[in-house]
Amino acid sequence: xxxxxxxxxxxxxxxxxxxxxxxxxxxxxxxxxxxxxxxxxxxxxxxxxxxxxxxxxxxxxxxxxxxxxxxxxxxxxxxxxxxxxxxxxxxxxxxxxxxxxxxxxxxxxxxxxxxxxxxxxxxxxxxxxxxxxxxxxxxxxxxxxxxxxxxxxxxxxxxxxxxxxxxxxxxxxxxxxxxxxxxxxxxxxxxxxxxxxxxxxxxxxxxxxxxxxxxxxxxxxxxxxxxxxxxxxxxxxxxxxxxxxxxxxxxxxxxxxxxxxxxxxxxxxxxxxxxxxxxxxxxxxxxxxxxxxxxxxxxxxxxxxxxxxxxxxxxxxxxxxxxxxxxxxxxxxxxxxxxxxxxxxxxxxxxxxxxxxxxxxxxxxxxxxxxxxxxxxxxxxxxxxxxxxxxxxxxxxxxxxxxxxxxxxxxxxxxxxxxxxxxxxxxxxxxxxxxxxxxxxxxxxxxxxxxxxxxxxxxxxxxxxxxxxxxxxxxxxxxxxxxxxxxxxxxxxxxxxxxxxxxxxxxxxxxxxxxxxxxxxxxxxxxxxxxxxxxxxxxxxxxxxxxxxxxxxxxxxxxxxxxxxxxxxxxxxxxxxxxxxxxxxxxxxxxxxxxxxxxxxxxxxxx
Amino acid sequence: xxxxxxxxxxxxxxxxxxxxxxxxxxxxxxxxxxxxxxxxxxxxxxxxxxxxxxxxxxxxxxxxxxxxxxxxxxxxxxxxxxxxxxxxxxxxxxxxxxxxxxxxxxxxxxxxxxxxxxxxxxxxxxxxxxxxxxxxxxxxxxxxxxxxxxxxxxxxxxxxxxxxxxxxxx
Ligand SMILES: Cc1cc2nc3c(=O)[nH]c(=O)nc-3n(C[C@H](O)[C@H](O)[C@H](O)COP(=O)(O)O)c2cc1C
Ligand code: FES
Numbered sequence: 001x002x003x004x005x006x007x008x009x010x011x012x013x014x015x016x017x018x019x020x021x022x023x024x025x026x027x028x029x030x031x032x033x034x035x036x037x038x039x040x041x042x043x044x045x046x047x048x049x050x051x052x053x054x055x056x057x058x059x060x061x062x063x064x065x066x067x068x069x070x071x072x073x074x075x076x077x078x079x080x081x082x083x084x085x086x087x088x089x090x091x092x093x094x095x096x097x098x099x100x101x102x103x104x105x106x107x108x109x110x111x112x113x114x115x116x117x118x119x120x121x122x123x124x125x126x127x128x129x130x131x132x133x134x135x136x137x138x139x140x141x142x143x144x145x146x147x148x149x150x151x152x153x154x155x156x157x158x159x160x161x162x163x164x165x166x167x168x169x170x171x172x173x174x175x176x177x178x179x180x181x182x183x184x185x186x187x188x189x190x191x192x193x194x195x196x197x198x199x200x201x202x203x204x205x206x207x208x209x210x211x212x213x214x215x216x217x218x219x220x221x222x223x224x225x226x227x228x229x230x231x232x233x234x235x236x237x238x239x240x241x242x243x244x245x246x247x248x249x250x251x252x253x254x255x256x257x258x259x260x261x262x263x264x265x266x267x268x269x270x271x272x273x274x275x276x277x278x279x280x281x282x283x284x285x286x287x288x289x290x291x292x293x294x295x296x297x298x299x300x301x302x303x304x305x306x307x308x309x310x311x312x313x314x315x316x317x318x319x320x321x322x323x324x325x326x327x328x329x330x331x332x333x334x335x336x337x338x339x340x341x342x343x344x345x346x347x348x349x350x351x352x353x354x355x356x357x358x359x360x361x362x363x364x365x366x367x368x369x370x371x372x373x374x375x376x377x378x379x380x381x382x383x384x385x386x387x388x389x390x391x392x393x394x395x396x397x398x399x400x401x402x403x404x405x406x407x408x409x410x411x412x413x414x415x416x417x418x419x420x421x422x423x424x425x426x427x428x429x430x431x432x433x434x435x436x437x438x439x440x441x442x443x444x445x446x447x448x449x450x451x452x453x454x455x456x457x458x459x460x461x462x463x464x465x466x467x468x469x470x471x472x473x474x475x476x477x478x479x480x481x482x483x484x485x486x487x488x489x490x491x492x493x494x495x496x497x498x499x500x501x502x503x504x505x506x507x508x509x510x511x512x513x514x515x516x517x518x519x520x521x522x523x524x525x526x527x528x529x530x531x532x533x534x535x536x537x538x539x540x541x542x543x544x545x546x547x548x549x550x551x552x553x554x555x556x557x558x559x560x561x562x563x564x565x566x567x568x569x570x571x572x573x574x575x576x577x578x579x580x581x582x583x584x585x586x587x588x589x590x591x592x593x594x595x596x597x598x599x600x601x602x603x604x605x606x607x
Numbered sequence: 608x609x610x611x612x613x614x615x616x617x618x619x620x621x622x623x624x625x626x627x628x629x630x631x632x633x634x635x636x637x638x639x640x641x642x643x644x645x646x647x648x649x650x651x652x653x654x655x656x657x658x659x660x661x662x663x664x665x666x667x668x669x670x671x672x673x674x675x676x677x678x679x680x681x682x683x684x685x686x687x688x689x690x691x692x693x694x695x696x697x698x699x700x701x702x703x704x705x706x707x708x709x710x711x712x713x714x715x716x717x718x719x720x721x722x723x724x725x726x727x728x729x730x731x732x733x734x735x736x737x738x739x740x741x742x743x744x745x746x747x748x749x750x751x752x753x754x755x756x757x758x759x760x761x762x763x764x765x766x767x768x769x770x771x772x773x774x775x776x777x
Contacts, residue, residue: 033743036754070743218699218738225740256646256683257739297642297681300737314641316680373742375701381743416700449700463703467737473680592709597759 003276005284006162009153016154019079023058024101027077029142031066031228032221032260034073038090042074045093050101059101062151065229067142069129071381072112077142082123085110115379115401129380132399134361136369137185137222137345138385141229146264149271152232158277160351164240165285173244174200177347179355181367186212186303186340187418187444187520189366189433195337199245199327202335207247209238210312210331210338213254213261214296216303217416218467220447222371223341225383227254227261230345231268235291237347239277242289245337250291253308256298266293300417300471304519305330305338307473318475319519340445342371362388366432370443376413376450379404386431393427396450407452411535415444417464417471418524420531421457440531442524454606457536458543462490464528472521479522482513486529493543500544507533549607551589552596556581558603565595565604613658615665622651623662630666637667641677645684654685690725690732692770694718697747699738706760707746711735713760714748717767730774731767 003009019025028034028043043063050059067075072086076096083106085096092110099105111120114128124130135141144151152158164173178193199207211234215223227234238250254262269291272278280288294312301307302317309331311317330336346368350358359367366388372395375381379401386395392412396402403409411421420441422429429435436442451460469483489506492498510526517523533540542548554565554574561579566572573589576582584595596604629647633640644663649655655678664674678684696702696711711722711733720726720733741747744756748763755766 032739032754033741033756036741036744036747036756070741073743215740216737219701219742221738221740221742257736295643295646296683297646298683299681311642312639314639314643314677316676373701375742375745376704381701381745413700447700449704451704455704460704463700593706 001275003158003283006166008276009158009162009283012150013153013156013159016150017060018154022060024060024081025079026059026061026101027064027079027142028061029065029067029073029075030063031070031073031141031225033066033070034075035260037074039074041090042076042088042093045090046097049093049097053097053102055101062145063147064144065141065146066225066383067124068133068138068225068383068385069380070383071379075142077124081106082125084112084122084124084127086112128401129382129384129399132390132394133385134369134387135385136349136358136361137226137342137371138229138383139349140233141225144230146229146231147267149232149268149275152230156352157232157348158236160348161236161239161277162283163351164243165283165287170200170244170246173240173351176351176355177244180350180358181355181362181365182343182346182350182358183366183433184340185342185346185370185445187415187442189443192339192343195327195339196241196244198325199247199335199337202328204335206249206332206334207245208331208334208336209241209245209247209250210305210308210326210336211238211250211252211341211344212303212305212308212338213252213258213265213341214303214308215255215258215341215445216300216471217418217445217447219375219416219449220373220445222373222383222446224258224261226341226345226371227258227265231261231265232272233348234265234341234344235268235272235278237344238291239282239289240347240351241337241339241344243287245335247337248289250289251294251312251331252291253294253296253302253312255296255302262293262295269293299473300467301473301519301521304521307519308338309336316473318473319521321518342446363430363432365434370431370446372446372448374400374448374450376448377403377407377409377452377455378450388432389430391428391430392422395431395448396427400450403450403452407454409450410453410455411451411457413449413451413460413528414447415442415524415527416447417468418442418520418527419444420527421451421535423535440527440534442527457532457539458490458494461529461532462487462494465490465525468521468525472525476516476518476522478513478516479518479525482509482517483522483525485509486513486526490529493540496543496546496548496550498544498546500541503533503540503544550591551584551586551607552591552593553584553586553605554582554595555603555605556583558601560601560603562600564598564600568594568598570594613661615658615662618659618662619652625651626663627666638669641667641669641674642681645674645678649684654688656686685732687723688725690720690730691774692730692750693732693734695734695736695739695749697737697739697741697745697749698735699742699745701738701742702746705745707748709760710746710748710758710763713763714767717763730770 076085113120174196182192183189299317302311306320307317326336371385411423465487469487472479474480510530559581566574573585660674664671718726718731725732748755
């Protein structure tokens with residue numbers, strides 16, 4: 001249907017099928033993570049099962065976006081019963097239908113069990129994973145069918161747009177966003193309202209709204225989940241931004257690897273256009289706006305806004321000197337307002353609920369919530385959204401469930417290849433833009449990699465540097481050559497060919513690259529090294545003074561002589577008789593770690 | 608010896624016709640759509656040999672080096688042929704800390720092809736990719752569109768054997 005005015009929208013919302021129109025709603029996660037463990041097949045089977053039993057009128061299935069609880073997928077949630085099933089398999093479908101949907105008997109064996117507890121939890125609000133979360137940017141992810149615009153509308157979708165078009169002037173919209181205190185979620189944390197104001201004030205007959213969906217930080221996937229789970233909220237926010245700054249054209253730059261997200265955004269654009277939210281004379285007003293998708297092609301630096309614009313123009317994605325900022329001269333040389341996906345996803349709620357509501361959440365300078373991606377050595381992998389100011393400890397232990405095997409967590413890497421480490425002494429620190437910068441890390445896009453006592457921090461730093469030196473676009477010398485030299489030093493160190501002077505060399509080189517690079521990539525590339533060197537100096541010294549043990553060994557007191565290690569060793573360097581302590585011939589050990597993985601009693605000592 | 612000008616007449620005519628139709632359908636400034644066109648060309652031809660790049664350059668009225676500059680800049684574009692199956696091992700951070708490097712090593716060992724290379728039998732191309740957004744399943748590896756999660760180096764043998772056996776049957 002085509003919405004031509006406010007009343008049309010209200011009438012449509014009333015007609016949209018709501019959850020309460022059905023006796024039961026079965027929500028099946030169709031996010032990337034769950035899709036890769038068969039949730040597509042699960043959805044199909046469930047739909048067939050319901051159809052064959054003529055239950056479709058009462059029981060509705062909804063293929064939703066990501067619930068965030070990715071480590072436990074595939075996930076099925078049943079409403080209004082508020083029962084969440086985890087790690088569901090194709091074979092479980094019949095039982096869920098027979099037992100739960102028909103006979104109202106919960107399938108206990110598929111419920112989630114909190115670590116260290118014996119009882120299971122059915123309701124998601126009762127799970128520690130969700131208790132401390134607050135969902136604004138992710139409000140619709142895992143709630144609605146992202147491919148069905150009616151689901152979005154029945155959750156007040158496009159009402160923020162209507163409010164803006166019918167009740168507010170562009171300046172008033174900017175004031176609301178400014179007052180909310182919202183800051184960019186793409187990394188830098190620039191005040192969104194201020195950016196909008198700058199873009200509005202830049203002279204120009206043609207302006208652009210650009211959504212940065214390049215999501216380059218390896219280990220972060222919130223932007224992808226938002227686009228997959230709630231694409232309309234990003235589109236709605238872009239239209240609102242267009243109205244506020246005076247642009248009639250929007251562009252979403254999506255990285256090429258994100259096929260599912262691209263398709264969902266494309267469908268959402270078409271549906272929005274058909275419904276009168278995009279195109280000429282939106283909702284019958286004289287404001288017109290349209291959105292187009294631009295695909296990336298696999299270059300991390302294209303997440304940087306000036307490089308992104310070059311890429312959208314069909315060039316190599318090389319960053320440009322700022323100023324001029326994109327808000328002054330961007331795409332095609334016209335004023336262009338660039339915001340991140342998650343930044344946009346906050347806008348509709350801010351408009352509907354008000355700046356006061358939003359700014360009451362969070363800390364003094366960092367308002368609202370932030371989505372973090374938890375990965376690495378943590379029990380609950382996944383996406384979490386918490387108010388700014390939450391501590392690392394709450395995220396890692398209360399929400400994340402701590403280490404999967406109860407080991408000591410020694411640090412969290414935050415901010416990806418541009419960020420740094422937070423060591424366990426600082427886990428009680430509040431998470432906000434300023435405190436992270438003070439620690440030599442940064443918010444970045446919100447990827448958190450949890451590292452335990454076994455993690456080698458020098459190797460981690462080397463990993464990030466390999467990434468940045470590979471992704472350096474080559475335009476400026478400090479970044480192109482400097483990161484390569486730093487990488488070589490690190491390589492030398494881990495090969496036990498380095499020297500103590502190398503540590504000083506790394507530091508000086510790092511500082512220089514930070515100060516002289518052209519864009520944010522180079523300016524932040526040394527961070528992972530500098531930060532780990534600061535907090536884990538002894539690990540660097542072990543390599544520099546060549547005192548680092550590199551071979552595995554066995555603790556004879558713990559070894560039970562089960563022979564598992566010897567059987568798994570690819571070079572047969574482990575000897576010992578059954579039920580007797582085993583022994584590793586260190587001259588032959590290749591440090592592959594196979595014995596370590598195989599040992600049931602933790603008797604293998606890692607180098 | 609001087610370099611010879613690349614011969615575009617050896618390119619598949621049918622595929623070129625499709626590419627032409629796609630380019631003609633684009634609106635606005637065609638040069639701005641270069642990356643879009645390259646995506647389409649790679650989808651049609653599987654990879655972007657240099658004569659195809661030259662063809663596109665002429666079609667869009669761009670210098671050949673501009674097109675090659677773009678193709679070589681972005682890791683998504685292949686200048687060499689790819690195998691029937693592309694094995695991409697995720698080397699994102701989440702996968703790395705869970706031992707993805709060991710998985711990649713095993714893949715290289717078993718296929719005999721190095722990173723960005725094609726195996727001798729033409730079946731597999733090996734790639735390391737950055738985060739595919741399934742970090743909850745780390746370490747992750749994909750073969751064409753199929754995602755394998757929580758892969759251990761030992762699992763790779765079975766997976767590759769599976770693809771080889773499909774080939775032997777057909
Ligand atoms: C090397 C580099 C990579 C970046 N990658 C991204 C990215 O993947 N996504 C993103 O939104 N911003 C990224 N940024 C930040 C953008 O340049 C820009 O500041 C941001 O998109 C602005 O949106 P925001 O104000 O809503 O955060 C990157 C910056 C640098 C220097
Ligand atoms: S790091 Fe491998 S899927 Fe994200």
